[in-house]
Amino acid sequence: MSYRSSVRLNRRHFLSSVAIFLAAGTSASFARSISGSLPWQALASDPPIQVVPGGWYFFTPQEAATVEAIVDRIIPADELSIGGKEAGCAVYIDRQLTGPFGSSSRLYTKGPFLPGLPTQGYQGEANPAQRYRAGLAAMDAFLKQRDGKSFVELQPAEQDAFLTEMEAGKIALPNGIKSAGFFGLVLQNTMEGFFADPIYGGNKDMVSWRMIGFPGARYDYRDHVTKHNEPYPQSPVSISGRPEWLGKGI
Template sequence: MTSALRSALSRRRFLTSTGVALLIAPAVSNGYARTITGLPWEPNAGDYPKPVVPGGWVFFTGDEGVAVEAIVDRLIPHDDLSVGGKEAGCAVYIDRQLAGSFGDSSWLYMRPPFAKGTPSQGMQSPVVPAQRFRTSLAALDSYCKQTYSGKGFAALGADQQDDLLKGLEAGKVQLPNVDGKAFFDLVLQSTMEGFFADPLYGGNKDMVSWKMIGFPGARYDYRDHISKHNQPYPNPPVSITGRADWSVRS
């Protein structure tokens, strides 16, 4: 056996024995080992969910909120399957997200250099979502008023709104001083999140999207139905806020 191998084995034995000793030591007192009984946690000991309270804007101004409500209602229009994006609360969801850590990217690494990334890497920019929404909505309002005789986006007809959104998506409509396509992608992604996320976050009112697609929601266990393809889930969906012992806390 070479000296290098003996050294590696000796080091491994030392680390193993040390690790075991560290695990055992806290449980040993006065010459005997304590037996741990019971679970190391208590029900409801963690943070309970705090639902978004609807009503009023937290981030958007009044005009911005009206414009976003009009946008989400064209991205998800009311039809026979579900309510529209506005009624589902998508604009409220976006507003609360922009007012929190998503809006200022406080949970993301935001140091330079910033380079154009691949589509799978997402947005690579020092401009945080809250700033992007604010400047883009202002640019959209300026474009609309210059193009449609002083009318803002919410005042346009449905066909005009659709044409404008399609132009932004295709990169054919150029907003002043902002990337219109990047704004469209951001608002579309945020709208879809608001429509399908748990109602806890302000969107998906009455779990309308979950009922539409047959999603069970935050149910504890639905394994018996996973393999039943093309069969509707028989039970109504459950939100994270569905537990009664959470709703009584202040």
């Protein structure tokens, strides 16, 4: 009766046989009739798929280098943590852009596309994958013309100054691309990668969680609820456990 479980099994088989990464939760379900009992089925659940670093699925090598440089300024390496590049934020964004987030496949994408008020939200036609492709190209074109250098060739202080101007919307990027909007998208995705579960490719070794003291994917705090103002003693865990459990060390 349930065709969902077989669909999901087929999907997992498919994913393991070809290197296509979809974000979790995209499995299609099909119409069904249920009556007479709770229709629980073994192996019907839809667990997330671990991102494996290595290679780029969306970015060109040049784009990847630019994104790695940006995420390393948004989250610079300092005494509090490693930088965004080492944490895997660019890998996270790359994988997200190949899935439903990148293609806006869950969103309403029918026209007409009209300029709206800020209170009406993003009304552009381009999806995030298209916005990254166009935005990174526009950044490079702008900088080549202004400074004769690409973003990765700038000094960190120059990169910060440029990103600050992007954030304020003061950079007039070519092709009508709004610098504040594009920077906002990159900032949002960088933070997602840095603070999401490490299975998504950023937040290497739960670095952000250790930094702020978030215990991660724990599910039972009953023994600490009324210990007011006392530090929680346990270190974080990921959905995939802790690195030492996997024999990799921290």
